[in-house]
Every structure is written in structure tokens, then in C-alpha cells.
Amino acid sequence: MESLVLYSVQDRIATITLNRPDKRNALNPQLISDLTEAFIQSAEDDLVKVIVLKANGDAFSAGADLEYLQQLQHNSFEENVADTNRLKKLFTTIYYLPKIVIAQVEGHAIAGGCGLATICDIIFATPESNFGYTEVKIGFVPALVSCFLMQKVNETVAKEILLTGKTFDAAQALKYNLINFVTNSADIDQKVTEFALSLCRESSGNSLMVTKQLITQTINPTLERSLETAAQINALVRDSNDFKKGIASFLNKEKINW
Template identity: 85%
Template sequence: MNELVLYQVADRIATITINRPEKRNALNPQLIAALTEAFIQASEDDLVKVIILKANGDAFSAGADLEYLQQLQHNTFEENVADTNNLKKLFTTIYYLPKIVIAQVEGHAIAGGCGLATVCDIIFATPESNFGYTEVKIGFVPAIVSCFLMRKVNETIAKEILLTGKTFKAEQALQYKLINFVTSSAEIHLKVQEFALSLCKESSGNSLMITKQLITQTTNPSFEKSLETAVQINARVRESDDFKKGIAAFLNKEKINW
């Protein structure tokens, strides 16, 4: 397994740990591929019944990596479609995975990092954790992640979150019903482990799998079409002047005058 992602199994629980703390666990193509591989491995591991996703360092994931954002400015449309499909593959792998995925969020979960948490089945977070889809602030759009957010919160809240690009604390995320539990940093590891173990000991693995399938595959038959549309939108926006202006200002730490 790539050192960007750590994989461990104990008591029928697979723990997948994002291990890029020096970059605040920012997403880049290598990390996205490593995470996808780890989830597929957990899916196929007969010793695994429940999966925990967590991160080393003081952030769950700060969103897209700066070098990665810089590269996007030079991509062709076809390269952007392929790149967006890789992110879609990671999110849909987690979302449709036949095993329950629990996110343990400690620190910032921003933009793509917030999306990564959102696609998990159950989300625990510490009170200090910040959430937010900040894409509009840098001329980008929350294309792929919006498809999953709309399945968790109502349209009014989704518009507030996505159009303002604001960040918000875990308690607010709980009120939005974006996450399930808020627990202290001293207790979150124990609480997540207890929750995962209770699923392992008290629920049929087959029933968990089929119940998750019922929820993910029957409530919105047009979901896959929405994701395909989001991929195309994401690639087109990367060619826009606003995207190039926003990314350049962000990378140079300049105030953007929209």
C-alpha cells in the first residue's frame, strides 16, 4: 500500500488512514488513487466488516493540493475529464462500497476533503473541526461533491453551503444533518471504535450490505446521470477565466476582487 495511505485490520475493522500530514492531507492524484485502492482492498478483505476513515495530523483534509491546483491550469479538457473521473471513482467507491464506512473527522474537512467525509455512511467529528465547500471563492465549482451533499441535506441548506462557500463548525454541520455525531478529541477514537464494534457484533454483515444498497441505489435512480453531468461541468469550469484568475490569486495568496 502506498505510504500516503495506511491500512490496518483488527477486530474485523479496517482503518484507512490518510498519511500526508505535512500537506494537511490535501488531495492530489496520487492520494486519490491510493485511497481508492485502499477501499477496494477493504471491500475484498474477508476479515473486514466495517471500515474507518481517518487522517494523521491536524487536518482531515484541506482540499486540493496546491501543486495539483497549479497543474490544473494547464490541463486540456480531456485531461480534466479524466482527472475528475478519478475523483468520482473514489467517491462512488466509498458510497457504493458493500461495507459500512465511518469517517473520523479531526480538524479541517474543506472542499474535496469535506466531500470525502460526506460520502461516508456515518460521520463523527470533534467540536473544533471545520467543514465547508469553498470552491466558489476561487472560481471553481463543487460539482462532484454537490451530488452527494444533495442526498444528505435539503436544497435550502445546500444552496446556503455551496453558494456562500462559508466554513462552519461541527455543531453546525450536525444541525445541517451533514454529520452524525460530535464528540471531544479526547474521546473520538474510543467512540468511533465502539460504534464500529457494535456494528460488527450486533448486525448481520449481509443485512448491512443490502440495507446500504437499498439506501444508495433506490432513492434516486438518476444519481449516476447527475454525476456524469457534474464531471462535464467540472472539466468545463477549469477552462474558464474566473477559474484561472481565482487559482492564480489563491496560489499567490492575493485577495481576489470578483
């Protein structure tokens, strides 16, 4: 069986690739665990200075895996807390990683997939890419990622995109200040590599690490407390009737009447 996450290093750039193209790189516990391990490996790899996160296939990540969603319907509160903490570990590993993480988003980055991109330090996207935190449409809540999103966009934008669950293209994501660059699909590999190489060649590795630490540790000193609250909310919402109704309707491809 082919690995769900691929890891390679060239020119001091580690490339971590989501490798579930047949499932639109949807997140499940194994993929989340493998991603976390890959980022920890990159942090400990002396040959690596910058990390690029990308995906094989047509989508960056379409959110949660269908089988995973089915399982959530039967989880206990304790199992949901443990499951939420796995995702929290992935997000905080990327956020606090002592190396710069660049997301290369091609195709859809939806729900958890959008959250995964949001955590990264620098985000490139193609014009065709679509973003969205669509959790409210299925009775869920983007609890963990909201703690990070508020550091990138203002409260007005955060409320608009989290409460409506709407999807939006890369140009709009750029206006929201969610991403950094919009690059044509034919050029994105080259542009991301050039950007990563410029960091490797023109910036001190220690200075990059300390500057990232400075930003992450001062911009939101209460982040850990916020994430703990978000994890509890996440688990509680999974036990709600709206969540169960939303997931059942989604899995059965039925229109949800809220």
C-alpha cells in the same frame, strides 16, 4: 517514502488513514488513487466488516494540493475530464462499497476534504472540526459532491453552503444533518471504535450490505446520470477565466476581487 494512505485491520475493522500530515492531507492524484485502492482492498478483505476513514495530523483534509492546483491550470479539457473521473471513481467506490464506512473527522475538512467526508455512511467529528465547500471562492464548483450532498441536507441548506462557500463548525454541521455525531477529541477514537464494534457484533454483515445497497440504489436512482453531468461541468469550469483567475490569486496569496 512513507505511504500516503495507511491500511490496517483489527477486530474486523479496517482503518484507512490519510497520511500526508505535512500537507494537511491535501488531495492530489496519487492520494486519490491510493485511497480508491485501499477501499477496494477493504471491500475484498474477508476479515473486514466495517471501515473507518481517518487522518494523521491536524487536518482531516484541507482540499486540493497546491501543486495539483498549479497543474490544473495547464490541463486540456480531456485531461480535466480524466482527472475528474478519478475523483468520481473514489467517491462512487465509497458510496457503493458493500461495507459500512465511518468517517472520523478531526480538524479541517474543506472543499474536496469535506466532499470526502460527505460520501461516508456515518460521520463523527470533534467540536473543533471545520467543514466547508469553499470552491466558489476560487472560481471553482463543488460539482461531484453536490450530487451526494443533496441526499443529506435539504435544498435550502445546500444552496446556502455551496453558494457562499462559508466554513462552519461541527455543531452547525450536525444541525445541517451533514454529520451524525460530535465527540470530544479525547474520546473520538474510543467512540468510533465502539460504534464500529457494535455494528460488527450486533448486525448481520449481509444485512448491513443489503441495507446500504437498498438506500444507495433507491434514494437517488438518477445518481449516475447526475455524476456524468457534474463531471462535464467540473471539466468545463476548469477552463473558465474565473477559475484561472481564482487559482492564480490563491496560489499567489492575493485577495481576489470578483
